[in-house]
Ligand SMILES: NC(=O)c1ccc[n+]([C@@H]2O[C@H](COP(=O)([O-])OP(=O)(O)OC[C@H]3O[C@@H](n4cnc5c(N)ncnc54)[C@H](O)[C@@H]3O)[C@@H](O)[C@H]2O)c1
Ligand SMILES: NC(=O)c1ccc[n+]([C@@H]2O[C@H](COP(=O)([O-])OP(=O)(O)OC[C@H]3O[C@@H](n4cnc5c(N)ncnc54)[C@H](O)[C@@H]3O)[C@@H](O)[C@H]2O)c1
Ligand SMILES: [Zn+2]
């Protein structure tokens with residue numbers, strides 16, 4: 001038997017900038033990025049914007065045009081593509097085609113840039129279209145939700161849904177750069193704002209106890225949408241996600257997926273609710289369920305479990321919505337386990353908790369114990385609500 | 393200004409095996425590949441086969457089934473998808489969807505395999521569908537043409553055409569493994585067989601003078617389709633391509649593309665001929681043109697140029713087809729220059745020759761000199777043909 005061998009490494013590097021008023025002509029951050037990467041040829045820049053952002057920031061397109069009139073490092077393509085926000089952007093294949101079509105029409109090459117401004121869904125769509133057009137056009141992300149600023153927008157994954165299957169098509173494609181502008185967050189609904197906090201709780205629970213206790217101390221400021229508190233949360237959460245991605249397996253070749261703590265049921269819940277339940281809301285429910293399971297399994301103390309449930313409740317996450325309750329072996333939530341396994345490929349691998357800040361992988365989940373964990377969370381909520389009703 | 397930084401490297405490794413009768417149950421190479429990567433879960437394997445291969449190898453599907461009955465390391469999905477061979481497979485988006493649909497229907501996960509058996513076009517299609525399904529399913533290539541065994545099939549690129557634009561959608565995605573079986577080559581037409589030899593001449597001319605002189609010595613054996621000679625050519629050519637890819641810029645982030653020597657006009661020619669001219673045939677024409685240009689530019693001696701043209705002619709490549717002739721500034725071939733620049737992005741970067749085995753990048757091409765180079769090649773062919781007619 002004769003053979004040849006190939007072996008090489010590819011280095012990926014990018015920065016996540018934190019700023020306010022990104023497109024104020026006096027703010028050089030965006031333009032400096034291009035100055036820092038001089039080029040012998042003209043580079044074009046094409047913007048795709050989330051409808052929800054365009055609607056709530058009516059001056060945005062005007063500001064972008066003014067910015068590139070003042071800063072001529074790259075050549076702005078005048079036409080800005082607006083796409084619907086939220087999951088709709090990932091469900092409609094026409095939107096993918098519109099971006100590819102723009103690449104064709106405007107002659108956007110691999111030295112040019114496609115920028116996405118929006119929530120995680122729009123970033124996933126645009127990131128995918130950019131990654132496969134001409135085998136990868138440079139992609140800049142400007143995330144505008146809490147979730148996308150602290151998690152999805154700073155990572156390496158993109159994707160669209162295919163016939164209702166979440167992220168069925170996608171790639172691993174690190175961005176050229178990410179710009180987090182805190183002003184975008186001011187126009188989020190309370191639900192969208194809160195929703196993104198659950199990813200911070202998630203990563204704190206598996207990686208960083210100090211950060212969890214910091215969140216525990218700041219639930220009120222977060223509930224009141226205090227800017228400095230949120231800025232700290234986002235930056236710290238982003239750093240934890242970056243550390244994880246930059247670790248052993250950036251492109252997720254193995255079955256372990258610790259950042260998916262709480263997610264096996266969350267994915268199923270989103271789908272069962274027809275995406276009425278937001279991703280972050282579903283994750284909060286999933287965290288509650290798997291934390292209660294960890295306690296009932298004898299891995300986590302009840303004291304720690306109650307800390308977790310109290311933080312979720314203090315942020316007004318609804319963690320015992322009837323939709324998440326697992327009442328018997330026929331509960332559709334339980335199908336989430338096999339779907340999660342299919343999604344990972346290979347062995348079922350679920351992260352549970354042995355402590356606040358410490359995850360542990362298991363390869364099976366006991367359905368009876370899950371029914372009990374669900375009942376525990378429901379009982380906790382009833383107790384919490386009655387207590388807090390009395391207090392007020 | 394505050395920022396976070398991300399930086400990581402991803403290692404890619406794969407082997408290219410050379411064998412005969414890959415699916416003979418007595419041949420362990422294919423099955424050993426899976427044994428060498430034990431898994432805790434059941435891995436499925438799904439085959440997509442080039443129609444041109446299925447037609448000329450009527451026992452292939454039966455042999456594959458018998459092979460996986462004898463070797464149970466992976467679970468064969470009984471349904472084998474047959475797709476049209478050649479450029480048609482990259483032009484029809486339905487074929488892409490059929491593969492994605494199969495991933496969905498058969499529950500093919502990221503620990504499973506999608507195998508493509510076929511020419512470069514089918515490998516490009518299947519590689520692309522595998523790369524974006526679930527963000528990347530492991531992909532095994534079994535190239536069945538000279539070109540795909542020595543060049544496209546052992547590299548890191550895939551792609552499909554979009555509205556007639558070549559490779560408009562695609563990714564960089566190294567295969568899990570490649571298996572080159574020389575028996576497939578026996579059923580190629582003479583045109584397809586010869587066509588792939590031009591990529592070997594190309595890479596020899598820019599990287600390896602010894603290899604060029606070896607080809608010069610073996611034109612007759614190659615023309616007569618001698619197996620050992622072709623096996624040597626393929627393996628050596630594959631190694632040169634691997635060395636290049638494994639060098640500085642595997643995923644082609646810069647503008648330099650030395651392996652595209654002779655290709656700026658070739659791409660245009662294929663298109664102008666409605667893909668009647670095969671890729672390798674177009675490359676042979678492109679090599680002749682750019683070598684003649686290198687001579688007229690004073691970079692290459694006429695003696696070396698004539699060696700190159702003689703080798704191409706001895707292999708019966710038609711290097712002065714009217715379609716490649718550049719008669720004046722209005723010649724459509726010249727548009728290939730700006731299209732090539734758009735394809736690369738950034739600066740126009742063309743590789744020329746200063747010697748056999750030595751490429752040199754230039755950033756502009758003189759149209760008048762290209763007209764002269766084209767005339768030189770035509771005159772050479774007339775002379776060569778008359779000489780050879782007299783000899784016979
Ligand atoms: N790629 C990844 O690694 C990754 C990780 C986690 C989640 N995700 C994906 O992210 C998506 C969820 O993202 P999300 O939580 O950011 O929400 P989203 O993108 O679904 O947006 C929610 C809503 O907020 C609107 N919106 C966005 N920014 C706004 C602003 N500044 N002001 C007012 N409205 C605004 C949008 O128009 C939309 O209606 C899901 O599709 C999920 O699968 C991806
Ligand atoms: N991905 C890359 O890096 C890369 C590099 C170079 C070329 N390519 C692509 O490769 C394609 C050309 O590939 P090709 O030259 O292998 O030809 P091809 O794939 O176009 O196939 C040519 C014909 O041969 C038939 N065929 C294939 N194997 C056969 C066999 N063993 N016996 C009989 N018939 C057989 C096919 O059905 C088809 O009709 C182009 O699309 C080109 O863009 C890709
Ligand atoms: Zn999440």
Ligand SMILES: [Zn+2]
Nearest residue numbers: 591655671675
């Ligand atoms: Zn080629």
